Amino acid sequence: MKTIDLMHGAGGAIFAELLGKTLTAYTHNNAGGIGLEALDDGAVIPINGSNIVLTTDSHVVRPLFFPGGDIGRIAVCGTANDLAMMGAKPIALTCAMIIEEGFEIPQLERIVKSMDEALGECGASIVTGDTKVLERGALDGIAINTAGIGITEKPVRDCGLKPGDVIISSGTLGDHGLAILTAREGFDLGEQIHSDVAPVWNIVENAMAAGDVHAMKDPTRGGFSNAINEMAEKSGVQVRIREEDLPVRRSVASASELLGINPLDVANEGKVIMGVAANDAEEILAAIRRSKYGQDAAIIGYVVEGSSVIMETSIGGERFIEPPIGDPVPRVC
Amino acid sequence: MKTIDLMHGAGGAIFAELLGKTLTAYTHNNAGGIGLEALDDGAVIPINGSNIVLTTDSHVVRPLFFPGGDIGRIAVCGTANDLAMMGAKPIALTCAMIIEEGFEIPQLERIVKSMDEALGECGASIVTGDTKVLERGALDGIAINTAGIGITEKPVRDCGLKPGDVIISSGTLGDHGLAILTAREGFDLGEQIHSDVAPVWNIVENAMAAGDVHAMKDPTRGGFSNAINEMAEKSGVQVRIREEDLPVRRSVASASELLGINPLDVANEGKVIMGVAANDAEEILAAIRRSKYGQDAAIIGYVVEGSSVIMETSIGGERFIEPPIGDPVPRVC
Ligand SMILES: Nc1ncnc2c1ncn2[C@@H]1O[C@H](COP(=O)(O)OP(=O)(O)OP(=O)(O)O)[C@@H](O)[C@H]1O
Ligand SMILES: Nc1ncnc2c1ncn2[C@@H]1O[C@H](COP(=O)(O)OP(=O)(O)OP(=O)(O)O)[C@@H](O)[C@H]1O
Ligand SMILES: [Mg+2]
Ligand SMILES: [Mg+2]
Ligand SMILES: [Mg+2]
Ligand SMILES: [Mg+2]
Ligand SMILES: [Mg+2]
Ligand SMILES: [Mg+2]
Numbered sequence: 001m002k003t004i005d006l007m008h009g010a011g012g013a014i015f016a017e018l019l020g021k022t023l024t025a026y027t028h029n030n031a032g033g034i035g036l037e038a039l040d041d042g043a044v045i046p047i048n049g050s051n052i053v054l055t056t057d058s059h060v061v062r063p064l065f066f067p068g069g070d071i072g073r074i075a076v077c078g079t080a081n082d083l084a085m086m087g088a089k090p091i092a093l094t095c096a097m098i099i100e101e102g103f104e105i106p107q108l109e110r111i112v113k114s115m116d117e118a119l120g121e122c123g124a125s126i127v128t129g130d131t132k133v134l135e136r137g138a139l140d141g142i143a144i145n146t147a148g149i150g151i152t153e154k155p156v157r158d159c160g161l162k163p164g165d166v167i168i169s170s171g172t173l174g175d176h177g178l179a180i181l182t183a184r185e186g187f188d189l190g191e192q193i194h195s196d197v198a199p200v201w202n203i204v205e206n207a208m209a210a211g212d213v214h215a216m217k218d219p220t221r222g223g224f225s226n227a228i229n230e231m232a233e234k235s236g237v238q239v240r241i242r243e244e245d246l247p248v249r250r251s252v253a254s255a256s257e258l259l260g261i262n263p264l265d266v267a268n269e270g271k272v273i274m275g276v277a278a279n280d281a282e283e284i285l286a287a288i289r290r291s292k293y294g295q296d297a298a299i300i301g302y303v304v305e306g307s308s309v310i311m312e313t314s315i316g317g318e319r320f321i322e323p324p325i326g327d328p329v330p331r332v333c
Numbered sequence: 334m335k336t337i338d339l340m341h342g343a344g345g346a347i348f349a350e351l352l353g354k355t356l357t358a359y360t361h362n363n364a365g366g367i368g369l370e371a372l373d374d375g376a377v378i379p380i381n382g383s384n385i386v387l388t389t390d391s392h393v394v395r396p397l398f399f400p401g402g403d404i405g406r407i408a409v410c411g412t413a414n415d416l417a418m419m420g421a422k423p424i425a426l427t428c429a430m431i432i433e434e435g436f437e438i439p440q441l442e443r444i445v446k447s448m449d450e451a452l453g454e455c456g457a458s459i460v461t462g463d464t465k466v467l468e469r470g471a472l473d474g475i476a477i478n479t480a481g482i483g484i485t486e487k488p489v490r491d492c493g494l495k496p497g498d499v500i501i502s503s504g505t506l507g508d509h510g511l512a513i514l515t516a517r518e519g520f521d522l523g524e525q526i527h528s529d530v531a532p533v534w535n536i537v538e539n540a541m542a543a544g545d546v547h548a549m550k551d552p553t554r555g556g557f558s559n560a561i562n563e564m565a566e567k568s569g570v571q572v573r574i575r576e577e578d579l580p581v582r583r584s585v586a587s588a589s590e591l592l593g594i595n596p597l598d599v600a601n602e603g604k605v606i607m608g609v610a611a612n613d614a615e616e617i618l619a620a621i622r623r624s625k626y627g628q629d630a631a632i633i634g635y636v637v638e639g640s641s642v643i644m645e646t647s648i649g650g651e652r653f654i655e656p657p658i659g660d661p662v663p664r665v666c
Pocket of ligand 7: 390411412415553
């Protein structure tokens with residue numbers, strides 16, 4: 001009997017197989033615009049001339065409160081960011097909580113407060129929800145699902161990279177995954193690593209106003225490695241990344257080395273990877289750097305004809321950046 | 334320390350307190366139309382002249398497969414029906430699954446297939462989703478959240494009852510709750526009770542075309558008793574129900590008696606309770622009866638000035654119909 005294992009939840013290659021064979025086996029999979037078949041960050045549904053974007057994410061992160069954020073902040077930002085990845089301004093969110101019997105109400109209050117603060121930053125509202133309670137032992141604490149709708153004039157796909165495009169990262173990579181991992185292990189590195197969990201619509205809006213954005217993806221589970229491979233593969237191009245231009249915090253790099261983890265393989269929760277028209281790249285970069293949460297943005301590579309993702313290493317070599325098979329950090333979001 | 338208990342998940346009075354004090358404590362709770370403050374079956378968001386309706390429900394029902402349905406069918410119908418309760422045609426759904434390590438993939442395939450069939454009946458599509466996997470022991474099997482959007486010309490509220498209105502039930506009451514309970518207990522009643530889980534948009538569409546529908550609610554957790562009390566209270570009216578006109582299957586009535594349960598207090602998953610203009614009541618009733626899943630519809634009461642819900646009993650007496658405090662059937666949906 002084939003069963004689900006933890007790798008199926010990692011957003012990598014093993015998940016992709018389950019997704020393709022089982023989870024997307026719907027004949028009713030498209031409501032007129034961009035549907036499930038695109039496997040993009042969200043779907044687009046044209047309604048009376050408006051492009052409504054719809055997306056969802058569940059959150060099961062442990063610990064519930066971690067340096068730089070908590071499950072509530074992730075639940076709001078995660079969904080708002082998937083909307084932003086489609087080029088959409090987040091408008092309204094749902095909040096569905098599944099709670100274990102015995103969960104402390106003051107914790108719940110803290111989570112709701114954090115969600116509300118994140119909503120304020122996103123400019124979105126929670127307009128409807130649901131609550132289920134499971135008997136003690138049937139769920140570890142709490143799981144929060146949010147779904148969201150946004151609106152966009154021009155949807156941005158993850159498959160829109162073109163040869164000649166420039167790749168931008170809106171900031172440092174690996175922060176969320178390493179923050180969770182080090183918090184969980186009680187790891188003392190001298191310096192605390194903070195999650196980057198934050199809404200990125202402001203970055204996206206400024207970038208789109210400054211020039212042509214061809215493709216976007218938020219590097220969540222599976223990290224930068226997974227996101228950039230998906231973008232390259234879906235676009236039918238090769239992406240070349242310059243190792244020395246990749247922004248990674250010193251603390252994140254040291255912790256990664258100690259833990260034997262690649263910071264490019266772990267989740268980020270407040271970053272965008274963009275492919276933009278080369279002519280507009282400097283202006284877009286400047287616009288992102290002016291944005292809240294965009295100060296560390298960098299041009300990290302470029303697009304050519306071909307396939308796969310290549311790292312041009314600091315010492316002049318080349319190697320593949322592969323999508324991770326599983327996730328080195330389970331329950332990261 | 335105040336903690337969550339199972340009563341908080343029952344959709345009754347204890348849940349209402351948690352909801353009011355903690356779960357809806359957002360300052361960002363409305364995106365322009367009908368927001369969280371209304372606590373209706375869904376929210377309405379006006380976008381460029383269209384009324385977009387948004388709603389969500391998580392599903393944790395046990396057993397996963399039960400007489401008349403399964404968790405997949407409920408997950409699709411539950412959300413489609415909350416859209417219909419707002420007067421909205423279901424258009425697109427999200428599907429977010431949280432799965433326990435070790436869950437059997439063939440079961441997952443069966444669930445997806447059932448969801449697809451229900452989508453076909455609803456005329457809606459699943460356009461985006463999410464999957465999280467929890468380590469063994471962190472979740473009992475699977476939980477499925479769906480969120481959905483629909484569109485309506487004229488939103489219908491749950492608070493729109495007016496004195497003089499007639500109350501219609503689209504069919505028999507108590508079927509789902511008793512099906513789950515008897516299936517779970519391995520209860521042999523000679524006759525199998527089947528869940529009523531089904532999409533009701535067709536009923537709603539036909540009813541709205543036949544006359545003035547003032548208020549609607551699907552009597553899910555907390556059953557008819559909870560739904561009708563919410564409608565009466567929010568509308569500021571008294572509702573009077575005639576016991577002898579309430580449609581309850583014989584098998585459901587007998588099982589209820591044996592189990593000491595009120596069939597009006599348990600969940601239905603394919604029913605609508607409507608308040609309609611008296612002049613249109615017969616035409617609306619006929620339109621519902623012509624609809625798939627509407628054959629057993631009945632006029633069950635009427636609205637007067639005042640407050641609370643009164644049962645006019647078969648023997649000529651009167652008593653209150655109270656909203657249940659908790660749910661006699663946990664994990665019913
Ligand atoms: N259970 C599911 N049913 C339908 N579609 C799914 C399901 N799980 C994932 N998908 C789809 O698969 C694609 C990848 O999902 P994934 O959750 O990895 O994307 P993401 O939300 O961008 O990443 P993350 O969840 O790490 O933030 C998306 O297009 C999503 O809609
Ligand atoms: N965790 C939550 N956050 C925000 N709003 C919530 C939450 N839980 C419930 N609500 C809101 O409370 C109201 C009642 O929710 P409830 O889930 O009981 O309604 P329902 O979906 O019609 O019933 P059921 O879930 O039994 O099908 C709805 O307006 C819903 O949007
Ligand atoms: Mg994404
Ligand atoms: Mg996401
Ligand atoms: Mg609900
Ligand atoms: Mg409802
Ligand atoms: Mg519901
Ligand atoms: Mg996701």
